[in-house]
Amino acid sequence: MAKxxxxxxxxxRIQICDRYRSRRQELKGIISNKSIPVHQRFIAQLKLSKMPRDSSAVRIRNRCLLSGRGRGVYMEFGLSRIALRKLCPFGYIPGMLKSSW
Structure with missing residues (x-):
């Protein structure tokens, strides 16, 4: 279990990212648009750099919902491989069975 x-x-970080998502997309659109003058794009770049670091989606870690484990997490379930393995045999995950042959 993670701390x-x-x-x-x-x-x-997830909350901050959600709060700033639309504003960051606007600024990134301005920065990448070559038809806008360089001066305005530079100002947009400065505004983007003044935003909180945690507002960037890159800083969010995909963690297990049960254990908080940060590695080996399956995105479609939101669970780590260990939690998935524990829940599978009991049928808690629809359509998934532990294989046996």
Whole structure:
């Protein structure tokens, strides 16, 4: 199990990222648009750099919903491979069975 502070930090980053998502997309659109004058694109670049670091989606870690584990997480389930393996035999995940032959 990951430390609670690490899990909370990641949740805070998700909230900040959601709050700033539309504004970041606007600024990135201005920066990448070559028809806008260089001066305005530079100003947009400065505004983007002044935004909080945690507002970037790159800083969010995909973590397991049960254990908080940061590695080996299946995105479609939101669970780590270990949690998935524990839940499969009991039928908690629809359509998934532990194989036996």
């Amino acid at each position: 609670k502070s690490v899990i909370q930090r990641n949740l805070k």
